[in-house]
Amino acid sequence: MQSIGAFLDWGQEKDLFLPFSEQTMKFEIGDEVVVCIYEDNQGRPCSSMRLERFVNKDVSALKPEQKVELLVFAKTELGYKALINKSHLGVLFKNEVFQDIQYAEVLPGYIKQVRDDGKIDLILQPFGNKGSGDLGQKILDVLTENNGFLDITDKTSPEKIYDLFGVSKKKYKMALGGIYKKKLITIDDSGIRLVKK
Numbered sequence: 001m002q003s004i005g006a007f008l009d010w011g012q013e014k015d016l017f018l019p020f021s022e023q024t025m026k027f028e029i030g031d032e033v034v035v036c037i038y039e040d041n042q043g044r045p046c047s048s049m050r051l052e053r054f055v056n057k058d059v060s061a062l063k064p065e066q067k068v069e070l071l072v073f074a075k076t077e078l079g080y081k082a083l084i085n086k087s088h089l090g091v092l093f094k095n096e097v098f099q100d101i102q103y104a105e106v107l108p109g110y111i112k113q114v115r116d117d118g119k120i121d122l123i124l125q126p127f128g129n130k131g132s133g134d135l136g137q138k139i140l141d142v143l144t145e146n147n148g149f150l151d152i153t154d155k156t157s158p159e160k161i162y163d164l165f166g167v168s169k170k171k172y173k174m175a176l177g178g179i180y181k182k183k184l185i186t187i188d189d190s191g192i193r194l195v196k197k
Helices: 132-145 158-165 169-181
Strands: 005-008 016-019 036-039 045-048 067-075 079-084 088-093 106-114 120-123 185-188 191-194
Touching (some): 067 088, 132 158, 132 185, 169 185
Parallel strands (some): 016 045, 088 120
Antiparallel strands (some): 005 016, 185 191
């Protein structure tokens, strides 16, 4: 790395220049960095980690509940900044993220809302009741594996629920309500139990 910037291996004959002024964080040789490629004043390929400058500002094609591909490129106090379908910028709020997310990770997500100012809120879980049927079966399967009982109550942490089922506590409670209405489980202060047939 040089004081004027860094040179990135991007699979081409010549390395890609990343000016020091276009870097947003420190990195070491061998690290992966997320950049946007553009032409400098002399028509040469150049790169920037300041993706906000290059994203599409027209959000009319994005709708709530839409499934999208996310590329995580920054962590902030609010959560994580992600590139949506390689074109738009959105935010995953940390209080709605129940899994470890790494820099430069690509993962599926959903548009939660498009704000009036054009900012986009993202979420990782399917919207509303979508997928809750499959989750209900997963809860039943985990109960079966644990002799028909799980010590999960309203006081159980969202992290524990995510570890077990890979979803938010809200999503879990929706699915739990569905199988409870079908009289497949009972719920009390100690946890949930399979109904013996």
